[in-house]
Amino acid sequence: MTTALTNLLDLDPAQLVAYCGELGEKPFRAKQLQRWIHQFGASDFSEMTDLAKSLRDKLATRAFVAAPAIISDHTSTDGTRKWLVDVGQGNAVETVFIPEENRGTLCISTQAGCAVNCRFCSTGKQGFNRNLTVGEIIGQLWMAEFELRKTKGIEPGPKGERQITNVVMMGMGEPLLNFEPTVTALKLMLDDNAYGLSRRRVTLSTSGVVPMMDKLSQECPVALAVSLHASNDVLRDGLIPLNKKYPLRELMAACKRYLEFAPRDFVTFEYCMLDGVNDTDAHARELVALVKTGDTAVSCKFNLIPFNPFPESGLKRSHNPRIKAFAQILMDAGIVTTIRKTRGDDIDAACGQLAGEVKDRTRVQERMQKMTEYQQKFGKDFGRIVEISG
Ligand code: SAH
Ligand code: SF4
Numbered sequence: 110m111t112t113a114l115t116n117l118l119d120l121d122p123a124q125l126v127a128y129c130g131e132l133g134e135k136p137f138r139a140k141q142l143q144r145w146i147h148q149f150g151a152s153d154f155s156e157m158t159d160l161a162k163s164l165r166d167k168l169a170t171r172a173f174v175a176a177p178a179i180i181s182d183h184t185s186t187d188g189t190r191k192w193l194v195d196v197g198q199g200n201a202v203e204t205v206f207i208p209e210e211n212r213g214t215l216c217i218s219t220q221a222g223c224a225v226n227c228r229f230c231s232t233g234k235q236g237f238n239r240n241l242t243v244g245e246i247i248g249q250l251w252m253a254e255f256e257l258r259k260t261k262g263i264e265p266g267p268k269g270e271r272q273i274t275n276v277v278m279m280g281m282g283e284p285l286l287n288f289e290p291t292v293t294a295l296k297l298m299l300d301d302n303a304y305g306l307s308r309r310r311v312t313l314s315t316s317g318v319v320p321m322m323d324k325l326s327q328e329c330p331v332a333l334a335v336s337l338h339a340s341n342d343v344l345r346d347g348l349i350p351l352n353k354k355y356p357l358r359e360l361m362a363a364c365k366r367y368l369e370f371a372p373r374d375f376v377t378f379e380y381c382m383l384d385g386v387n388d389t390d391a392h393a394r395e396l397v398a399l400v401k402t403g404d405t406a407v408s409c410k411f412n413l414i415p416f417n418p419f420p421e422s423g424l425k426r427s428h429n430p431r432i433k434a435f436a437q438i439l440m441d442a443g444i445v446t447t448i449r450k451t452r453g454d455d456i457d458a459a460c461g462q463l464a465g466e467v468k469d470r471t472r473v474q475e476r477m478q479k480m481t482e483y484q485q486k487f488g489k490d491f492g493r494i495v496e497i498s499g
Contacts (some may be wrong), residue, residue: 118244120253121293122300132167140302147175147247147303150255150265164433176248177202182256184248189453192253196221196245200238202281204249206257206273207452214259214275217249219291220282225316227349229338229381231419232281240287241467248292250276276306279314279334295329308332308372314379319355319363320406326370333367334412335360339387340395348387361405368408375408377444378421382427382435383416393438401442411439411446 120128122143129139140160146152152174154165177194180201184190189489190206202218223230224237250273255265257272274474276298278284284291291313295301298311314334315322322333339345355363364376378400382388399405416426427435432448438448 116244117142117172117174118176119242120246121243121296122302125393128172132164133170134164138164138396142168143300143302144267147251147297147300148268149269150251150258150477175244177245179252179256185453185455187452190257191453192256194245194249194252196239198239201242202245202249204253204280205453206253212274213272215250215253215273216277216280217246217294218280219246219284219287220283222234223282224286225283225349225351227316227336227338229348229383229416229422229424231422234419234421241282241290243290243293243297246290247297249280250294250298254304254317254469257323261340274306275305275310275312277312277314277334278336283316283318283326284313285315288321288324292325292329295331299329299331312377316349316351316362317355317363318351319359322367326367330367330370330372331373332373332377333364334377334379337381337396338381340392340399344387344392348383357399358405361399361407364407364409375410377410377412379412379414381414381416382432384425384427384431386424388427388431388432388435390438393435397439397444400444401446409444411436411444412449413446414449415451417451425460 117125117128122139125143126136126139129136129142138160142157145157145160151157153484154160154168154172156220157165160168175311177196178197180193182190182192188208190208192204193201194204195201200221202221204218205216207214207216216457218241220240221238223232226233226236254271254273258265258269261272263269263272275458278291278295295311295313308331310332312332313325314335314336316336325331325333337345338348339352339357342352342356345357352360368374368376380387380396396411400407400409413432415429415432416424418424418426436446436448
């Protein structure tokens with residue numbers, strides 16, 4: 110009888126301790142192992158020199174460390190880097206790194222496709238394919254961190270300088286509809302023996318799955334971004350179908366409850382600027398009333414996102430002067446407001462375009478075929494990162 114191999118990227122800190130326990134090892138071994146994997150980027154047990162040879166041999170026969178395989182890797186002229194990674198059965202998701210002066214932010218996907226089907230989102234237009242596993246979610250951070258180090262010529266090992274300082278769960282998919290794996294991955298991001306990121310530097314973005322926002326506040330309160338995109342329920346119903354289930358009143362109340370546990374004292378509202386749809390002065394004033402008065406008042410900042418058009422959407426990006434005028438109304442009301450820079454446009458890495466290449470199923474299939482051939486040829490590399498050009 111053969112036992113399935115365990116991908117150690119699938120295990121959170123407690124599960125790794127339990128796993129080591131099953132192998133007859135003490136908890137501190139799990140910590141060492143976790144550091145090798147998540148801090149030093151090791152996937153080969155023979156490199157883990159401070160583990161007993163007997164343990165390394167045991168691990169080699171029962172476990173492996175594998176992030177999703179890289180299908181493509183592009184860097185934009187502004188430094189934004191985008192990877193398309195294979196998550197099996199013809200599905201691929203994207204991971205995007207955005208370098209800034211004092212930080213490096215990684216945007217991670219949590220699902221292949223998305224069931225929420227927002228009108229302005231190309232991921233939604235793909236429909237829902239499947240939930241990513243813990244290993245596929247944390248594996249994006251693992252892969253990106255060590256690929257970035259490799260590009261900079263930073264040696265693998267303990268002294269490597271951290272490249273990713275912030276994580277946003279804002280890639281493909283609705284993280285709160287893939288709750289358990291997302292939370293496990295978040296816990297690894299925060300763990301001192303893994304990535305050691307502070308809760309304030311990890312942001313989860315949701316379209317507003319109210320009960321799961323409460324659950325997140327109890328299980329792993331990280332910084333929260335909420336995709337608002339509308340100033341009233343009629344408008345939001347038409348843009349985000351989930352609003353019919355969890356309307357603005359309930360959403361705002363959930364934001365307020367979340368803030369009692371959150372690492373920051375405000376919620377970031379994302380607002381996608383759609384020409385003639387949600388971008389008038391009247392909408393801005395309605396938003397001010399929503400977040401500043403009555404039961405729906407909540408401590409917040411606004412992040413205005415210029416819409417990234419895609420052909421089937423039938424929607425257009427608001428013009429820059431309109432976005433600025435809209436921002437001014439919010440700012441005049443005392444709300445901190447930023448207009449998101451569009452980055453990585455030349456490689457389709459901007460928000461909501463993350464599915465760009467995935468939409469082209471034939472090319473994905475072609476790449477998958479290439480990958481299968483590659484893996485058959487280099488069997489020993491199966492389960493490790495493989496790069497396929499073209
Ligand atoms: N599902 C989650 C997180 C992923 S989407 C959510 O909806 O919050 C990340 C952000 O990109 C969301 O604010 C989303 O509304 C926005 N977005 C999606 N499509 C977009 C597009 N075409 N242009 C600009 N922003 C978009
Ligand atoms: Fe899903 Fe977010 Fe896209 Fe809406 S915006 S379809 S919730 S990924």
